[in-house]
Amino acid sequence: MFNKESQIGLRLFFLAIISIALMVTDHRTKMVNQLRTVISIPLTPLQYLVSSPIQFIDNLKNLMSTHDTLVKENFNLKAEQLLLKAQMQRYLAIESENNQLKALLKSASEVQGKVLVAEIMAVDTEPFVNQIVLDKGENENVFVGQPVLDATGVMGQVIQVMPSTSRVLLVTDPHSGVPVQNTRSGVRAIAIGDSFSGKIRLANVPQTADIRADDIFLTSGLGQRYPAGYPLGRVVSVVKDPGLQFSSILVEPAAQLDRSREVLLIWPAQKVEAKVDTKVK
Amino acid sequence: MKRAPSLIIVPCVLIVAFLLTLLPMPGWTVWLRPAWVLMVLIYWTMNLPYRMNVGFAWFIGILLDVLTGTLLGEHAIALSIVIYLVVRWDSRLRMFLMLQQALCVMLLVFLYQFILFCVQGFIGQLPKSPLYWACSFTSMIVWPWIWMMLENMRRRFRVV
Numbered sequence A: 001m002f003n004k005e006s007q008i009g010l011r012l013f014f015l016a017i018i019s020i021a022l023m024v025t026d027h028r029t030k031m032v033n034q035l036r037t038v039i040s041i042p043l044t045p046l047q048y049l050v051s052s053p054i055q056f057i058d059n060l061k062n063l064m065s066t067h068d069t070l071v072k073e074n075f076n077l078k079a080e081q082l083l084l085k086a087q088m089q090r091y092l093a094i095e096s097e098n099n100q101l102k103a104l105l106k107s108a109s110e111v112q113g114k115v116l117v118a119e120i121m122a123v124d125t126e127p128f129v130n131q132i133v134l135d136k137g138e139n140e141n142v143f144v145g146q147p148v149l150d151a152t153g154v155m156g157q158v159i160q161v162m163p164s165t166s167r168v169l170l171v172t173d174p175h176s177g178v179p180v181q182n183t184r185s186g187v188r189a190i191a192i193g194d195s196f197s198g199k200i201r202l203a204n205v206p207q208t209a210d211i212r213a214d215d216i217f218l219t220s221g222l223g224q225r226y227p228a229g230y231p232l233g234r235v236v237s238v239v240k241d242p243g244l245q246f247s248s249i250l251v252e253p254a255a256q257l258d259r260s261r262e263v264l265l266i267w268p269a270q271k272v273e274a275k276v277d278t279k280v281k
Numbered sequence B: 001m002k003r004a005p006s007l008i009i010v011p012c013v014l015i016v017a018f019l020l021t022l023l024p025m026p027g028w029t030v031w032l033r034p035a036w037v038l039m040v041l042i043y044w045t046m047n048l049p050y051r052m053n054v055g056f057a058w059f060i061g062i063l064l065d066v067l068t069g070t071l072l073g074e075h076a077i078a079l080s081i082v083i084y085l086v087v088r089w090d091s092r093l094r095m096f097l098m099l100q101q102a103l104c105v106m107l108l109v110f111l112y113q114f115i116l117f118c119v120q121g122f123i124g125q126l127p128k129s130p131l132y133w134a135c136s137f138t139s140m141i142v143w144p145w146i147w148m149m150l151e152n153m154r155r156r157f158r159v160v
Helices: A002-028 A033-064 A067-104 A269-279 B009-022 B027-032 B036-047 B054-068 B074-095 B098-122 B130-156
Strands: A114-119 A131-134 A147-149 A154-161 A166-170 A177-182 A188-194 A199-206 A216-219 A231-239 A246-253 A262-267
Touching: A002 B054, A002 B074, A033 A154, A033 B009, A033 B054, A131 A154, A177 A199, A188 A246, A199 A231, B009 B036, B009 B054, B009 B130, B027 B130, B036 B054, B036 B074, B036 B098, B036 B130, B054 B074, B074 B098, B098 B130
Parallel strands: none
Antiparallel strands: A114 A262, A131 A166, A147 A154, A147 A262, A154 A166, A177 A188, A177 A216, A188 A199, A199 A246, A216 A231, A231 A246
16 A cells, blocks of 8 residues: 555656756747647547637527518628728828838849638637637748737737648737837837736836837837838837836727637738739739 | 457546647637546546556646646656646545545646646746636536446446
């Protein structure tokens, strides 16, 4: 009896040491990412098993919505599309003018990269983990570090790619950093997630920087990971404590991190030069 | 003769526990999700103490880490520590009344959450809601039902 118990204790001791070693390597390095991917491949069916019935029910709900509401929705969507198209015409003119001016200045012209719509899988993670799972993976050429957007703003970047799914780190995670720029004053900063408040914090902004509440921050394109010009969020509070070296600025993410269903995976332009030619008008 | 195939029920129940862990829940109720995998492991450890061990719990923990996107080894260490305690106390736990058992499970889930909380604290990603701790209460409430269901299943499939 004593022998068996002490054996279990010894086993626990070794397993605990292995766990701690694994946790430290996982936190500090990328060495165990490969291992993580290998383990998650056989687990992917579980995620589909949970996600597909829920998506099926959602689809069923759509099917059963009455003719009347569909007509109404269709009408609204058409009106919205018309509005967006009208705005788009203006943007197209502005974009071509902008490219022309940039060509005159001999700088690189902005072209749109390839875009793919992915759906967020209906699976939960631990509530304190700021990650989501997408239903597109290696088969669709998703790559680690790829920027992910939704209709209203930047959501995050891909951190792990499986054959048919991928994992996205949201911008509200403390490990996520996004280079941003103020639209009003042009002040640049790095936006780092703050998981405790569910918002984003601007790191190391001097007290004298011109940032006010309600300012909009766009991605600046520095760092070459996120494309330039997508909204990250709106400033909700600026606290300038004279006792501290930097001001503390909280930004509310523009993307609907907990509500969107469809997201956009972006291939930055330089990676798909050949495809861009056919797309540019 | 009958023993080998009937043990299949153990991984089946664990898969169901994994599915329940992944099941999306609306709004703030995500914090109340009972620790399904841990409770199923506690049940099997109490009733099949010579077949379940700390190593198995550790392996399940690694799978849970990959599924939920936490640090690799975080759930593994928490599960193996709790299951170690259950292995040490299995004969005592089985003698308890249902209420006492449920209270013990609450303490065990609390310990499990405390270990996760510590690890999250080390990496600077603490849970942002005090509801985090409510999970041990919901686990306690669900425990009698899990116990009865699994007990029935164990009798039917004659797992010993």
